[in-house]
Amino acid sequence: MPVSTMFEVQSLECVRDDRLLFSGLNFSLAESEVLQIEGANGCGKTSLLRIICGLRLAEAGQVLWQGESIQSNREDYYSNMVYIGHLPCVKAELTVMENVRSLLDTRSLTVSDAVIEEALAKVGLATYEDVTGKALSSGQRRRILLAFVALSRAKLWILDEPLTALDVQGVALMESMIIEHRQAGGSVIFTTHHGMQLDCEMRSVRLGGQGNGALSDV
Amino acid sequence: MFNAFSHLLIRDLRLALRNRHELANPLIFFVLVVSLFPLAVTPTPDALRAMAPGVIWVSALLAVLLSLDRLFKQDYEDGSLDQLMLSPNPLMILVLAKVLAHWLLTGLPLVIIAPLLGLFMSLPMEAVNVLIYSLLLGTPVLSLVGAIGVSLTVAVNRGGVLLSLIILPLYIPILIFGANAVDVAADGMPVRGQLLFLGAVLALALSLAPLATAVALRITASR
Numbered sequence: 001m002p003v004s005t006m007f008e009v010q011s012l013e014c015v016r017d018d019r020l021l022f023s024g025l026n027f028s029l030a031e032s033e034v035l036q037i038e039g040a041n042g043c044g045k046t047s048l049l050r051i052i053c054g055l056r057l058a059e060a061g062q063v064l065w066q067g068e069s070i071q072s073n074r075e076d077y078y079s080n081m082v083y084i085g086h087l088p089c090v091k092a093e094l095t096v097m098e099n100v101r102s103l104l105d106t107r108s109l110t111v112s113d114a115v116i117e118e119a120l121a122k123v124g125l126a127t128y129e130d131v132t133g134k135a136l137s138s139g140q141r142r143r144i145l146l147a148f149v150a151l152s153r154a155k156l157w158i159l160d161e162p163l164t165a166l167d168v169q170g171v172a173l174m175e176s177m178i179i180e181h182r183q184a185g186g187s188v189i190f191t192t193h194h195g196m197q198l199d200c201e202m203r204s205v206r207l208g209g210q211g212n213g214a215l216s217d218v
Numbered sequence: 219m220f221n222a223f224s225h226l227l228i229r230d231l232r233l234a235l236r237n238r239h240e241l242a243n244p245l246i247f248f249v250l251v252v253s254l255f256p257l258a259v260t261p262t263p264d265a266l267r268a269m270a271p272g273v274i275w276v277s278a279l280l281a282v283l284l285s286l287d288r289l290f291k292q293d294y295e296d297g298s299l300d301q302l303m304l305s306p307n308p309l310m311i312l313v314l315a316k317v318l319a320h321w322l323l324t325g326l327p328l329v330i331i332a333p334l335l336g337l338f339m340s341l342p343m344e345a346v347n348v349l350i351y352s353l354l355l356g357t358p359v360l361s362l363v364g365a366i367g368v369s370l371t372v373a374v375n376r377g378g379v380l381l382s383l384i385i386l387p388l389y390i391p392i393l394i395f396g397a398n399a400v401d402v403a404a405d406g407m408p409v410r411g412q413l414l415f416l417g418a419v420l421a422l423a424l425s426l427a428p429l430a431t432a433v434a435l436r437i438t439a440s441r
Contacts, residue, residue: 053304055439074306078305083301088296089297093232098232102229106222106225
């Protein structure tokens with residue numbers, strides 16, 4: 001049984017281009033819980049994640065953070081939630097350091113250079129602080145996002161295909177980050193088509209097909 | 219909140235300074251268009267003076283219009299716009315920072331170079347002063363109102379024509395009052411009314427446009 005529900009979605013419905021992607025979707029998330037959204041291509045995983053971020057509006061239903069809808073509780077929700085999507089958010093003209101810093105600035109986080117350097121070292125960008133985004137590979141750009149997520153101080157991580165473009169070490173790094181985050185009391189909602197070997201308790205929600213939005217424990 | 223504003227402003231200025239050729243485009247366009255006119259028409263001082271206010275204002279307006287695309291395009295394409303929308307800070311404050319950066323990089327250079335072009339078009343000195351004031355009040359409105367249009371069309375492929383259709387009708391009052399102020403000043407008449415009107419429109423745009431832009435960005439993102 002979940003100790004305290006911090007995040008909940010209630011009878012969510014999503015329609016895209018006149019196609020019903022899912023309806024009546026319910027699930028909740030407590031502290032230290034990891035939830036995987038499963039489903040085939042085009043079944044609405046990204047749409048679901050954008051809805052629970054508040055970027056996209058659902059046709060019906062609501063998303064609750066600490067018992068209140070995310071629209072009315074916006075500031076608290078966005079201070080405690082971090083989202084990474086398909087796009088890298090990396091500026092070609094800025095250095096790695098400046099990229100991380102500008103991402104943190106939008107969240108109004110003041111983080112010292114030393115802490116950022118440490119986070120960059122952890123994601124394997126130790127000597128790249130002053131390299132511009134232009135010179136990075138797509139995997140390295142994704143690693144900037146990993147450093148950002150780690151530094152975001154968010155309780156809830158919403159990760160859309162976080163393993164895209166990452167190599168074997170990158171995948172292992174993501175897995176260890178999720179486990180570490182969970183141990184610290186944080187929660188994660190993610191989608192992936194790559195096998196993620198998480199050595200912890202995990203639930204999943206399957207979208208599409210029969211039993212739309214069925215919840216299953218893994 | 220103020221930190222988020224200033225950091226975003228600095229980030230945008232830094233991005234633009236590292237991309238200088240793009241930065242110079244509107245300014246070069248402005249200078250080229252205005253300096254081509256005397257070559258195409260009879261370049262008598264009287265004829266030039268008569269058309270100078272209109273030519274300079276139209277060129278400035280088009281230079282801003284051409285540069286508007288830059289305002290949100292890159293952020294939209296690399297996903298940074300999503301992160302701005304997920305900021306705990308009010309989106310309209312962040313929008314205001316981006317618009318201010320846009321004005322500092324396009325509107326302000328136009329204001330600075332315009333007196334030279336005014337003299338080149340043989341405008342009298344009083345009219346050149348009024349040209350500076352009218353551009354100083356008018357170009358921020360062009361950036362502010364333009365931001366609404368860009369935020370609606372940023373997701374549209376080749377949205378340039380659509381952007382012009384949305385924005386130009388809103389630009390027309392600014393063009394009329396801005397050019398008219400310079401025209402009237404060239405005839406040695408008082409221009410207080412026109413400048414006050416431009417100031418009022420600036421105050422209105424400053425208070426409403428960031429709000430409208432923030433809403434338009436959320437509509438764009440929700441698709």
